[in-house]
Amino acid sequence: MGGGEGDGGMELRTLRYLLAVADTGSVSAAARRVHVSQPSLSRQLRGLEQSLGIRLFDRRDGRLSLTSAGRDFLPIARDLVTRADLAVKAAATIRSGVLPSITISCPGTTLTDVIAPFLATWGAADPMPGVWEESPPAIYGSLQRGADLAIGTEPPPPELGRLPIATLPVWAYVPAGHRWHGRAFVPVGEVVDEHLLLLPPEQHARRALDAAVAAAGLGYGPTTEFGTPEVAQAVAAAGRGVAVVSDDARFGLWPVAIGSGRVGVSISLFAAWSRGHHAEEAIRSIAQRLADFCGRRYGRPRPRR
The missing domain is CATH 3.40.190.10 (Periplasmic binding protein-like II)
Incomplete structure (x- = not known):
């Protein structure tokens, strides 16, 4: 949102001031909440009104009350601030390498007999999973379309991170x-x-x-x-x-x-992921857990590397 510290532009900070006044009902209480002086808060709100070209507050007897325009604008301001807070949290999550959700692509048989039973062992601390059913030739290409982890039956291309998962009998x-x-x-x-x-x-x-x-x-x-x-x-x-x-x-x-x-006669399963993925270590850990799960269920993997 444009505008610098003192030019009255519609900054997120100024929108937070607007919400504070609307929620507390007074400039003094809002100033205490957002830790600024009352004159500074009042000045910022006037600048916001000027930049928007609408009057947000009626000012009577030292108190502020929302105008009809202010009441209409308030949900928009609240939505913008909420989205900005979510964006900051998402960026922090990305920086930390945490994986709140994961998309796994695999063939239909692998989905039914391997991935679904594996997901049944997950707990509340694990990422929220999503699964794409893909034809075998399209598995590794799905990583370019948004999948985080691909499970295929052919060795992955060398540019991908990879891990042998299982050898399954036919x-x-x-x-x-x-x-x-x-x-x-x-x-x-x-x-x-x-x-x-x-x-x-x-x-x-x-x-x-x-x-x-x-x-x-x-x-x-x-x-x-x-x-x-x-x-x-x-x-x-x-x-x-x-x-x-x-x-x-x-x-x-x-x-x-x-x-x-x-x-x-058997088929091999491999896990693959994009090198440089912001949560590469978390994805690798999930792939290793899948390999351990398959080892308990089917025996240790012997796939081609």
């Missing part, structure tokens, strides 16, 4: 009565002989299975694609095939790990 889900029910592990060569219920090729679990099948020199038998892992599992529960996804089990299905040689 499961072959079968219903009770299937010949694999009760097994812990099945070779990829047996998997391709089944009618597979798969996700689209851009999904991380599908990409991991495609790579394992190609590395083994194999091809698929009959397959059906579904847009969501929940539907793939539902169709598997109906006995129409084997769902290959990385989600947690649903509909009473039995999870069987898929093997490729001596290594299970």
Whole structure:
């Protein structure tokens, strides 16, 4: 707001004087509240009226009362002062590196099976979270669109801060009565002989299975694609095939790990954030907590670096 100390411009300080007079009902009480002399406060209020071109107060018998114009202007002044105070507090928060809220971007499966359970462990002292569901190719680009922390399945670009989070198995889900029910592990060569219920090729679990099948020199038998892992599992529960996804089990299905040689088919999760973010250390701490959470839930991470 323009205006210097003595030129009567509409400064926040002068608006605070206006609010003090309106709230206390007298110049003397307002002067005590804002710690200035009565003549100085009166002079500042006259300067404010001159700069605005309206009369804010009626002056009778040494007392001030708001005019109709003053009553109309008062909520505007109060809003401006409140917003300025909030801006100062926000700047102090930014300087301190505190993170009052955090936006996390991730694929839908990661949101449901990893991020949502992790957020359920947070307390009142943690930032208020928001989550964006993003397609895998768009994950790390979301950091340029306002996300604070991105969780992806490919190693982040080198210019980003990063942390390996987890290695998650890709499961072959079968219903009770299937010949694999009760097994812990099945070779990829047996998997391709089944009618597979798969996700689209851009999904991380599908990409991991495609790579394992190609590395083994194999091809698929009959397959059906579904847009969501929940539907793939539902169709598997109906006995129409084997769902290959990385989600947690649903509909009473039995999870069987898929093997490729001596290594299970899996996907890696990485956390990434923008270097130089004003709350980089707080974001890194949250990423480490997520890695620890996944370690307890799924085992320690072994992702590619």
